Amino acid sequence: MDINANTESPFEMKVSFNRLLEQYEQLKNSSSSHIAEHANKVLNMAQKHAILRDGFSDLDLLETYREEIDMLLQDAFSSLLTTNEIKTAQVPFYNHIFKSSQRFKDILSNAGQNFELKVKNMPTDQTYIIASSIILKACYGYDLNFKRPFFYEIPDANGIMRYYKILYNADFTEIKPKENAVKITESDFNQLLDNFENIELWKEKFPVDSYEFKGFLICNIFDVTDDQSISNIKTALIQENKRQDEVFMKDFHDIFRSLLGLKNIKVGFSIYNEDEETFEQVHGNGIESFLLNKRNSASCKDALCMWSYEKLLKENKYFSVSDVESAFKKAKGRAPHISSMHEQGIKSAIFAPIANEDGLMGILEIVSEVPKVLNSINANKLVDVMPFIVSAVERSKNEEENLIKAIIQKECTSIHDSVHWRFEKEAKNYIKDQLNGDEPVFNKIAFKDVYPLYGQMDIKGSSKARNLATKNDLQLQLEAIKALVKKAKKQRDLPIYEQYIFQINKYIDYLDNNFQVDTERQINSFIREEIEPVLNHVLETNTLKQEVDKYLDLIDKTTNSVYQHRKDFDDTISNINKEMAILLDEKQREAQLMYPHYFERYKTDGVEHNMYIGESITKEDSFNPIYLYNLRLWQLQVMIEMENAYYLMKSQFPVSLDVASMILVFNQPLTISFRMDEKQFDVDGTYNARYEIVKKRVDKAFVKGTKERVTQKGKITIVYSQKEDEREYLRYIKFLQERNYLDNDEEIVELEDLQAVTGLKAIRVSVLYHKDQDDKAFFTYEDLMKEINV
Known part of the structure; x- marks a missing residue:
């Protein structure tokens, strides 16, 4: 397979070991006989296979000369370090690896047969321009500083994503202009600086196949999972509208799995409400609180035992429960958070306070269905990520406070858009006075010579309709009470019942013929002070319970009265x-x-x-x-x-x-x-x-x-x-x-x-x-x- 076939590049690519052999030519004169002997051995082998120095574009030859290439790279790939170092030799731009350390092979083997190795962050659509930028530095001394960090994302045997940073060693490459190369001037360079996206201009200055690229890359690779996980947490927390994003919490779980190296963990949050001393759910797609266990909120003291309460709220320190099952047996129901986790099938957990200098803002909850995998040892890994979580929560709280203010302003004290500019102007003057050390004053806001327009759609006879609804509700309640008192009188003929019936009939007559503003108050007072004690007495004696319950079903719990017609x-x-x-x-x-x-x-x-x-x-x-x-x-x-x-x-x-x-x-x-x-x-x-x-x-x-x-x-x-x-x-x-x-x-x-x-x-x-x-x-x-x- 020819690496130059079906590709468009300013380079004609060749795999060559010329620069490496030049290093051996210097080593053959070493004062160390062992080094000099080995160098001569390598050079003698290369002399028999001139193509290794001259270069080739057919990648199949990498396999043909496998034994010779292994000998060339013996010093770069030490047998003593092969199980520790993560290293590869590859063809530039094509990610074609032809030599690797044993540890890199093991990493790929653990990733599974279906895993496809790709470089993260490699801008494939800008390869031509990147290649041209390399030519600018190598041949003309213009450094565009186009360096970017490149990574591999490779899952381990447990499916946990791990991150590997790639450092490219280009010591063994060389770039030479061919006859069709255009000589680059300072004027050309200045023009290219302002036209990075203009691919046609770059092709004009660097025609296809106008430079020869010979050599290979040594890639030194490092496991940076912890650093990248922290960076990913930081990036995730910066995102806007995190709560509405269904993918956010899934990604967040994956990031923490990489950080802790554990597959079966989940991440949850609960917010601390200082005013009410409660923990509350964070409302958003996929965001859970394992401490609250589906409750919207709970008193802190009802959610924690005294020890964990002191630890989180007073000391602002994390704690772990490595074996929930064992802790549940010991607690005997006295530790609410242990009982809650046991109910959810959680076997180990870490609770970390999200706190700043003002105190607790919330709780980060990491849980697993596997015992002992979360403990006080790996909890220390949270030290590096907590500052980012604290900053994100602070920002989120500020945003929420601003949103609350905006909603209150919109719903309660709205300032119309047409005049907002005037308030904004006055607010800016107020701030300017403050910064200048003057006494700030929010000046009067007035608009002169404006024409008013007023309109209304009024409900006709609303007072009459409201009075009628009130009368109907009161009449319904009095009739129900009268029926109840009559039944009580049949069971026990007390004179007081006769008096109540008389009073009720009198109020019903008032409603029919003489309803006034004070009538409602009088009737409610009569019911509250005289009728309700009778109903309580009837219930205590366990008589007419069914009838009393039926009456109580008529009563609205908010108004403590019949509220049917008025509700309509x-x-x-x-x-x-x-x-x-x-x-x-x-x-x-x-x-x-x-x-x-x-x-x-x-x-x-x-x-x-x-x-x-x-x-x-x-x-x-x-x-x-x-x-x-x-x-x-x-x-x-x-x-x-x-x-x-x-x-x-x-x-x-x-x-x-x-x-x-x-x-x-x-x-x-x-x-x-x-x-x-x-x-x-x-x-x-x-x-x-x-x-x-x-x-x-x-x-x-x-x-x-x-x-x-x-x-x-x-x-x-x-x-x-x-x-x-x-x-x-x-x-x-x-x-x-x-x-x-x-x-x-x-x-x-x-x-x-x-x-x-x-x-x-x-x-x-x-x-x-x-x-x-x-x-x-x-x-x-x-x-x-x-x-x-x-």
Whole structure:
């Protein structure tokens, strides 16, 4: 087999022992007769086989001259060291080994017949450029320092992966330019420096087969399993999203198996919660805690005996259990961690504290189903890896704390993306003042001349529906109690039972005819103070136990009362808010693409939203009133979509409720500032406060001269005060009527004066609905209700 066949390289390769023979030519003049005699013997043999000096590319000749090559390499491969040294002689670039020490042969034999030896880290796709780089140094003196560590990964007889570092000795190689070689100048070298990936350029400077490479490599190989295992642990711990990676823990097990030289081991972790003094599971794919044994958490003192507790938590020192079975018999149930391991079939284990100067952060758990393989001796190997694990846990804790803060900010005190730049700018100024030694102050954050938009989808009659649900639950509970007391009275005719029945009937009458805010409190107090002691007495006397248990099954454990109708109501409100908020958030993301603006929403008995748009929020010289008009039309359309979406899903909710939608128009720009105490934006100035007053009260306002609320189910209500706003929104309504979003029944009404606010008007117009998403027909609210109730 010719090594130059079917390959593209700047080298014409030949296996040659010329440089080695040159060494022997010097040794033949040695003052040591033994060395000189051996050198002459080698040279005489080589003289008979000139091809060994001239070189050859046919690899089959390596076998032909096997005996001669063994004689040439006798000094390099000492018989005395062959079972200790790991050494090979091979053809460069091809990983073709033609001579090796006995120990290397044994390593390959233990790996199994199907094992294929490959060099790790060898960049096969860059071989041509690497060969050219070698030419640059050998022939022109330009050193690109392309050296990289190369390894073999070879499993041992037990299947444990071991790592071997390869050091190449190129003393016996020589490189010479051929006639077609291009002479490399400094200019060429400088050009190549910036074009490592340009293979065509390298081929231009180093044409195929333009240099002759003669010789062979001696490879000295070293077992670096411990060092590489530590490096692999370090690399694995640096990875992002380790917990979500299913492969991570499998690789982690394999790395520790290599480090300890043990096949049947597993690695687990548990986190120490200092505030609650508990061990907790690390949540992630494939991550277990053998200490907790499938429990999510456990008190430290419930998971450990006193000795192991002191060792891990107080002294921050590791300990091992080499024989769990023996320890289990001695402990007699007094050592929880021993019992836990015994239950899991674990036979030996090491527990190592993951601790820094602040104290314990977690536990590294290494376990095996084989007794005595894990012990205090090999536990010492953890000393070198624990610093990396500690650093990784510290980083993970910091990341988790930052993530928790981010979630809290997002879910509880969210700062909208449109204004985040302003907070970031102020935070940078704060840090700069701190570093300069000045007293840092987080200055007021305000945005001037922004236009507000407000909308809400309110649940109509929510207070009445909530009261009705409360009455029904109380009535159900009182009727159940009355039936129970009547049965108790039949068993034992006590006058007190008659009095309880009288009181219960009185409360039921209150519920039917005179339900007030305080009625619920009175009834709950009566049940707690008078009825519950009776039920406890009945249970103690072991009478009517089945009936009492049946009553208790009605009682919700959280509220300690019947919570059926109220749960239906609460679930309905929650689901309405959730679904409407999701729809609004989805639409809002689309609106941000039209023009950036501030947005926030709230869940109450319905969903409210605020928007502010203006130059100061975008920080760009790009604002135009057209963007305000566009956002107003978008808001009106989205409110109509929310109405449709709600009535399509209304029948799915436990309680049938109606909604009413309203938009508040404010004509003048205002200033908003962030209130640190409430973590939200609010308007600035006395005049602008009028806007907030209207927002809070307008949905409860009456049409002037009537007791009719301005908001109505099935209609969109647009509240305003300026004639130009009226004209603008009538244009939008006309546009949406043409597209069958709104009915042709718009009306303009005046509102009763609110506190400090007069002159408000409203446009009301009915929404047209679909029966379902694919339906092309349009219905009024009344039509839709008939369809839904069919």
